[in-house]
Amino acid sequence: MLSVPVGLGDRAYEVLIGTRLLDRAGETLLPHLPRKRTAIVTDQTVCDHHGERLAAALEAAGIAVLEVIALPPGEQTKSFEYLADLSDRLLALNLDRGDAIVAFGGGVVGDLAGFAAAIYKRGIDFIQIPTTLLAQVDSSVGGKTAIDTPRGKNMIGAFHQPRLVLADLDVLATLPQRELAAGYAEVIKYGLLGDAEFFAWLEEHGAEVMARKSGPLAHAVARSVQMKAQIVAEDEREAGRRGLLNLGHTFAHALETETGHGGALLHGEAVGAGCALAFRFSAALGLCSQADADRATRGVAASGLPTQLDQVAGHPFNVDRLIAHMGQDKKAEGGKLTFILARSIGDAFIAKGVEPGPLRDFLIAEGAVP
Secondary structure, eight states, X not given: OEEEEEOOGGGOEEEEEESSTTTTHHHHHGGGXXXXXXXXXXXXXXXXXIIHXXXXXXXXXXXXXXXXXXXOOSGGGSSHHHHHXXXXXXXXXXXXXXXXXXXXXXXXXXXXXXXXXXXXXXXXXXXXXXXXXXXXXXXXXXXXXXXXXXXXXXXXXXXXXXXXXXXXXXXXXXXXXXXXXXXXXXXXXXXXXXXXXXXXXXXXXXXXHHTTOHXXXXXXXXXXXXXXXXXXXXXXXXXXXXXXXXXTHHHHHHHHHHTTSSTTSOHHHHHHHHHHHHHHHXXXXXXXXXXXXXXXXXXXXXXXXXXXXXGSTTOSOBHHHHHHHHXXXXXXXXXXXXXXXXXXXXXEEEEEEEOHHHHHHHHHXXXXXX
């Protein structure tokens, strides 16, 4: 088991990465549950695969599981409706500020349960046990919690750090290949934004990661978490360098909003396309070489992720609608667009005040329609 610290002073915590961690979850979580009771928040798919196993592990350590709250799977669950429902169910259990809840699932569960924890009685602790590759390498670490609205993804939320993150690589065995590829988009993102050597390693070993070979998979998860932990420790609330973690996300969130936040386009698929678009946009602006843009696109495409607009359901997209969605992005300031762009593989930067004219020309060249 590897421990990656997230250094945030008195709110510091560990990300534990390894195998068979679910079976040892009781003894691992016990120091973080002083009253020895909790509620597990999960989705029905994860519950069917692993819910009884986790509950049994906690109860074997003397931790009372008050309820296993299984929500519908899918991005649509990150909504005001399910936030209200979850909050009411937690209140019915009479959890208090000395208790903690366990978020057991992918990014949707982690975001929703984390936000509920942030606002429940003005704040309650929570523990992340991510069950998707995307959640293990990205959304479970760093304290971002949120729900979606019709106006955009993750528009209502809070920074609320977990007390512990437990990433059991064994649970990825039941993950559909499409979901694994979606998580791989966040893995390759780390190489593209700040570690050229890691990107080169993924070019060589990415197929082994996608085949779930234990050694390469563990290395990919650990390196991704290490990079995110370091950035979060330096810039918890995204006032500066943490913004780099949004590489590809301005494009991605616009595509997700346009496709309705449903199963037609998974978040990781949108991020994969967004990273490729960000590098090609950088090349179009003369910021990075076309060779690096092509290499980034090949790296994303190798895992089966979309890299072109015409590979995304809903194509062709209206260029002005896409740009309007980008204007709603949380990184936008004073009506000006902000993008994470690149000088080269492993050298991304925050570009504020991006002009809509060149962006519009680029999107039309990429297949969007006027």
